Amino acid sequence: MRYIFFLLFAVLTLSSCEKQIGSANVSDEAVSAIRVSSPGQPGEDKNAVIPQKIIKEAFLKFETNDLEKTFDQIKTAIAANKGSVQNDSQEKDYGTISRRLTIRIPSQNFDPFLESISKGISYFDEKNISSQNVTEQYIDLYSRLNTKRKLEERYIEILKKATKVSEILEIEKQISAIREEIEAKQGQLKYLESRVSESTVTIEFYKTIAQKEGVKISYGxxxxxxxxxxxxxxxxxxxxxxxxxxxxxxxxxxxxxxxxxxxxxxx
The missing domain is CATH 1.10.12 (Lyase 2-enoyl-coa Hydratase; Chain  A, domain 2)
Structure with missing residues (x-):
């Protein structure tokens, strides 16, 4: 009976912790740099400072007279800012030839890269720059992950004391479910970190060809x-x-x- 009591106590503890996390409000001052005091993985700082987590994205569209020259300039800017091309596609219709690049740039080089790309362009058909603050989301995931780890440790301690097969199987089932949730939250944190650490820039540039091709077509x-x-x-x-x-x-x-x-x- 005491093992069943331990199981109920652990479940109630988890529910209480999650409710506290869900009802917590993060102030503007806390968002800039928040000190999290909770048990983590071995070797982690229990008073880790979490800086702001900002996801930056940009979309640029403009016309050019020389597609290859423009592409070479963009490649030079990518290399200088330690970026990489994630996707490269080309398209041709009746009036234009266009090329579209999706580029990943380290977030610290986001602004210098945009400045480098914008040189020599008189105007943009479209220019959208956005930033999304996901610090609160990151902190919530981080706290929930540590709560799950703490609960897993408690179940493991209970498992060491269990003697009945039915109790052992039930505890192992609970541990397995908790580990799945831990892995899911670790994946979400990793995804956020990836989007924060590398910004996405989409560049679409095109060349108008309709008038030039029309001149070449003879009357005959x-x-x-x-x-x-x-x-x-x-x-x-x-x-x-x-x-x-x-x-x-x-x-x-x-x-x-x-x-x-x-x-x-x-x-």
């Missing part, structure tokens, strides 16, 4: 294109007639009988 080429288009249209029409031959025959037969009937009425 336009006539030949028109003749080809007419020939293809006639071919499509004939093929449509051929595919509809059963209906044409049926129509002719009906027309013949109707005409024959009218002639009989007249006579």
């Amino acid at each position: 080429s336009k006539i030949w294109s028109a003749i080809q288009s007419g020939f293809y249209s006639l071919s499509d029409f004939l093929l449509s007639l051929i595919s509809a031959w059963p209906f044409i025959i049926l129509f002719c037969v009906l027309a013949y009988f109707i005409r024959k009937r009218f002639k009989r009425k007249k006579t």
